Amino acid sequence: MAKLTPRDKDYSQWYNELVVQADLAEHSDVRGCMVIKPHGYSIWENMKEALDKKFKATGHQNAYFPLFIPKSYLSKEAAHVEGFAKECAVVTHYRLRSTADGKGVEVDPDAKLEEELIVRPTSETIIWNTYRNWVKSYRDLPILVNQWANVVRWEMRTRLFLRTAEFLWQEGHTAHATKAEAITEAELMLDVYADFAEEFMAMPVIKGVKTETERFAGAVETYCIEALMQDGKALQAGTSHFLGQNFAKAFDVKFTGKDGKQEHVWATSWGVSTRLMGALIMTHSDDLGMVIPPKLATIQVVFVPIFKGEEQRLMLEERMNELAAQLRAKGVGVKVDADDSKKPGWKFAEYELKGIPLRIAIGPRDYENGTLEIARRDTQEKQTINQDELAEIVPSLLEEIQANLYNKAKAKLDTSIVEVDSWDEFKVKIKEGGFISAYWDGTAETEKRIKEETKATIRCIPLENFEKKSEPGKCVFTGDSAKERVLFALAY
């Protein structure tokens, strides 16, 4: 395998190469889609597991709805169809037939569907069509459902993990009796995402709400978490929407309240996707490759023996298996790589590329001395310790790595947020990457013109500014009065 090219070229090319070389994913032959390889998928599975735990702890259940959505469903919510119409894959036929020359197949024109089916770009419509039958009384509420699924959005331009035509995600869809309860739910799930990002991905995020321009198609309010990538660009890492009664009205989902009156249901939806893998890669990776936070690593520790001959190999393998068992007993994910077809140096480089948090090397010398060499992926520090200390040291070392990754990223994020009050300064600072905190007059027109001039978008109105609604100022672009500071950045 070729060495990972240092960051001497375009960051996005470096990213692409890293994803492929670190064995996470690759481009598929299918347009805009990717193949997630086992190593990459194991990280995703660990993410799923952690998220699922949090969903369940907050009272949610998993369910599954159809992949296909009848075209008519999609048109029932006006803003929603407007937002998604341009990127839908459509099923028009249900059968193929042999071509006249017998060499291939073609779509059978006789097998045309009466109503086309849309491959879900998101499931609000099919789910709300179903909820209509589930909800009669206030006693049926709330419905707190999540589904893990794949969705398809025919994006013009795709990138591994960040924007693929097909992607894996979870989408929560909840139904509530009151507006307040639904808003609370949307905010709760935003917190769940933020906690997950920080606790498991070691990725600090900024919580906020989207402006009207950036709002989800069909939502009343879109909450989001925004993360900062190493090249200074922002990435939306997760969203939670308060949908008001928009979908309930579109799909006629009503319940009878305690007072006997009928009312439309209040809704939320929220989701995170395999895009989080992209966020993880771009938050922690370096020129040696991927860096997996210990809490998301299936293999947290890899043992690499250094030996001459079969006798030494067996001897070291046995010792390593003993030590590995001690670690496994403490819940640590361990791999012992006694493969003799690869040299130690090759393995060192390989596991660094893959981002395994800790590497332990034992050679004949160590065997004699009862020592081993332990190397951290995050800092690349190596130390020699006694073998009988290992089971004691590893868990705390893993915690330390997890914390260090978070702290590094957090420091970067904190220093990247600059307050800017003049347009000239804005134009200079925005090119340097990071977030700009500036006053905005609240109009879509200003937002649009700032984007045209600088390519920067309003990533969010930070929740703390949004909630306190204090300290009004002057818009950085127009000079008109502004309610609060918002965060601008160049974004993925």
Place this chain on the structure above:
RNA sequence: CGGGGUGUGGCGCAGCUGGUAGCGCACCUGGUUUGGGACCAGGGGGUCGCUGGUUCGAGCCCAGUCACCCCGACCA
């Protein structure tokens, strides 16, 4: 959809002024190696993206077409 680029063994590439395809990695066999991506010897594997044209002859020239990558536009 616009601009740029690339299509040649599994991967990465070379192939000049047209003459019947080569290198590195990987793979297979044997041996020596093993504390930071080992070495030697031998071996297998390619209708050069596709279609058509020019030519005695096309990986190379011409036209068309398809796919992918990068940059835009687009994008909860």
